[in-house]
Every structure is written in C-alpha cells, then in structure tokens.
Amino acid sequence: MLTITCTSLSGGQGKTTASVFLGRMLAQAEQRVLMVDADPQANLTFYLGHEVQENQPTLLEVLKKQVSTEDGIYEVGENLWLIPADDGLDKAQDFLSSSGMGAIVLSKRLKEVADVFHYCIIDAPPQRSQICLTTAGAADYVVIPAEASSKGVNSLIRTLGLIEELKEIDAFAGKILGILPFRDKWVGNNQAAQSKASIETMRTIAETIPVLPSIPESEQFKKAIDKGVTLSSLGFGQLEAPFQQIIEGLQKNV
Numbered sequence: 001m002l003t004i005t006c007t008s009l010s011g012g013q014g015k016t017t018a019s020v021f022l023g024r025m026l027a028q029a030e031q032r033v034l035m036v037d038a039d040p041q042a043n044l045t046f047y048l049g050h051e052v053q054e055n056q057p058t059l060l061e062v063l064k065k066q067v068s069t070e071d072g073i074y075e076v077g078e079n080l081w082l083i084p085a086d087d088g089l090d091k092a093q094d095f096l097s098s099s100g101m102g103a104i105v106l107s108k109r110l111k112e113v114a115d116v117f118h119y120c121i122i123d124a125p126p127q128r129s130q131i132c133l134t135t136a137g138a139a140d141y142v143v144i145p146a147e148a149s150s151k152g153v154n155s156l157i158r159t160l161g162l163i164e165e166l167k168e169i170d171a172f173a174g175k176i177l178g179i180l181p182f183r184d185k186w187v188g189n190n191q192a193a194q195s196k197a198s199i200e201t202m203r204t205i206a207e208t209i210p211v212l213p214s215i216p217e218s219e220q221f222k223k224a225i226d227k228g229v230t231l232s233s234l235g236f237g238q239l240e241a242p243f244q245q246i247i248e249g250l251q252k253n254v
C-alpha cells in the first residue's frame with residue numbers, strides 16, 4: 001500500500017477536493033483505495049456520503065487502538081473504503097501528544113491493513129496539530145495543494161517549512177510528489193494576473209519539487225463531488241490532468 005497525504009497549513013487550499021478526486025480516479029482504475037479523514041471538520045466523510053452512527057468507530061478509536069484498524073473501515077463505493085471522522089477527532093490531539101510518539105501512530109495503525117489496499121489517501125487538517133503531524137508521518141508521498149493567491153503562497157511556505165522540520169527529527173520519511181495550484185482563475189484564454197503571479201512564485205519556492213497542472217476555478221469540481229462521480233463522467237476529463245500526473249508519478253514508484 002502506498003500512502004499519499006494531501007496537506008497544507010491553511011483552510012480552503014483544496015486538500016479535501018484533491019483527496020476525493022485522487023481516490024475516485026484510482027478506484028476507477030481498479031485499485032483498492034482506503035481514504036482516511038484526518039480532519040475533525042469531517043468534510044471528506046461528508047463528501048463520500050458516509051454518516052457516522054453513534055457507537056460506530058471512527059479514526060479516533062483507530063488511533064487510540066480501541067478497535068482494530070479493520071473495524072474502523074467502511075465501504076463507500078466500488079474499490080473505495082473510508083476511515084471516517086467526526087468532530088470528536090479533536091480528542092485525538094491529547095492522546096497523540098501524550099503518547100510521546102504521535103508522529104508514528106497513524107503509520108503504525110495503517111500497517112495493519114497494508115496488504116488489503118493498493119493506495120491510502122489521507123486528508124489532513126489545516127492546522128499545525130498533532131493530527132497533522134501523524135498524517136505527515138504516515139505518508140510515503142505528500143501532495144501540497146495551494147490556492148493560486150497570496151494566501152496559498154503563504155500556506156505553501158509554511159507547509160514546506162513544517163515538512164523540513166519533520167525531516168530533521170526523522171518524523172517524515174516521504175517524498176513531496178508535487179505542489180497543486182488550486183482555484184487558478186481564467187477568463188477565456190486569459191489567466192488572472194493574481195493566479196499567474198502566485199503560481200510563478202510557487203515555482204520559485206518549489207525549487208526541484210514539481211508544480212503540477214493546476215485545478216482551475218470551476219463549478220464542475222463541486223458538481224462532481226455532489227453527484228459522487230469523476231470529472232470525466234461529467235464530460236470534463238481535461239480537468240483531471242493534475243490527478244493523472246499524480247497517478248503517473250505514483251505508478252512509477254510501485
């Protein structure tokens with residue numbers, strides 16, 4: 001199983017959007033995909049149409065080892081499974097910090113099911129929290145979505161800084177697969193000046209890290225999420241370019 005964490009240290013950067021499309025496209029390509037909702041906002045759980053019932057285990061119980069990892073997994077589509085979250089996941093913060101090895105807890109839990117899935121996609125939370133650290137610690141690969149705006153550039157700088165810090169303490173052994181510009185604005189054939197400037201700045205900051213084809217500002221992403229389908233099945237296959245490139249990058253490493 002290859003684990004990919006979508007992470008960025010600001011809200012609204014496209015982490016959940018990237019997680020959903022990457023997961024659905026891999027599942028459509030007949031890969032067995034485990035999605036992990038590691039954000040107490042639980043947007044991924046909601047987008048995948050899963051409702052957490054009272055007394056049903058979520059990522060919180062899996063992290064705390066109150067249940068086996070397998071018991072926290074629910075089928076949410078063809079080739080698609082989910083470890084869900086709800087706002088109770090916030091309680092994992094204290095557990096992770098007091099465990100003294102917070103960064104490796106999720107990685108250890110996921111190893112229990114590593115033979116069952118081809119890919120695991122983790123949707124990280126936007127804050128620099130213990131949950132965020134454990135999602136980085138579990139990653140073989142990281143994708144960093146960043147809005148094509150000055151907020152996105154700032155988020156990218158902070159996220160790359162965090163990854164560097166984690167590398168120094170051996171809490172991140174993965175590779176950054178790419179930076180994914182999000183909500184790139186175009187009017188006809190003209191790219192908005194702010195989008196263009198932000199993506200250029202991202203390229204400078206990225207140095208050797210690839211900057212992926214961008215996710216354009218478009219209603220189609222929300223429509224596809226609401227309908228639970230891929231962009232290509234709505235007739236917008238060209239919007240899948242960034243995810244295709246990520247999948248190609250992953251396949252080179254299988």
Ligand SMILES: Nc1ncnc2c1ncn2[C@@H]1O[C@H](COP(=O)(O)OP(=O)(O)OP(=O)(O)O)[C@@H](O)[C@H]1O
Nearest residue numbers: 010011012013014015016017126216217218221222
């Ligand atoms: N291509 C797009 N164009 C415009 N808006 C989009 C597009 N794709 C997704 N959105 C919307 O942008 C918002 C932010 O996206 P998303 O939830 O993926 O970000 P996030 O990084 O996961 O945010 P958070 O940190 O709060 O979890 C959402 O409301 C989503 O519906």
Ligand SMILES: [Mg+2]
Nearest residue numbers: 015016039043
């Ligand atoms: Mg999100």
